[in-house]
Amino acid sequence: MFILVTGSAHEGKTTACWKAISGIRTAGGKVAGFVSPPLLSAGGVKVGIEMVDLATGKRQIFARVVEPGQPATVGVYAISEDAIDWAQKVLAAALLSGADWIVVDEIGLLELHRGDGFAFALEPLADSVRIPNAIVVVREALADELAERLGRTDVVRVQVTEKNREQIPARLVKLARSTRH
DSSP: EEEEEEEOOOOHHHHHHHHHHHHHHHHOEEEEEOOOOOETTTTTTTTEEEETTTTTTTTTEEEEETTTTSOOSSSTTOOOOOHHHHHHHHHHHHTTTSSEEEEEEOOEEETTTTTTTGGGGGGHHHHHSOOEEEEEEEEEHHHHHHHHHHOSSEEEEOOOTTTTOOOOHHHHHHHHHHHHH
């Protein structure tokens, strides 16, 4: 099963995935890949993006919000080349790990339009024999493009909104439990 977790910016897609991981593991699922929670200032303002390797628990700062006048890699973020390298290695290891569930948070413009970032993972993710189960976070505006590019017939969309985001982790766990590992 290929679960696309979609929604607009700041709706809780990452949080929903993060909260579902323990439930998937409790059900006996081996999980690999990464989630990308926000990096917050002491005042609670988003200043960047962190990445968490789900296999090891290791963390890496992936991107920082750029100051006015500074160049951005994508959107409002400057992405560290070292962090991209680290995250690509985490994802490559996940794709080869034999995990029951691969989690990718997230596929975006960098991958779909520039062929950078985690674009190398699109081909293996498209193969339902090689990667039978995955949870991939994608902005709603890119969900159709990603689904079409992958061409999988087992795509399930789970849209996160402000109204339903508290129920989404349980829904993800229920979907994960419905598959065979």
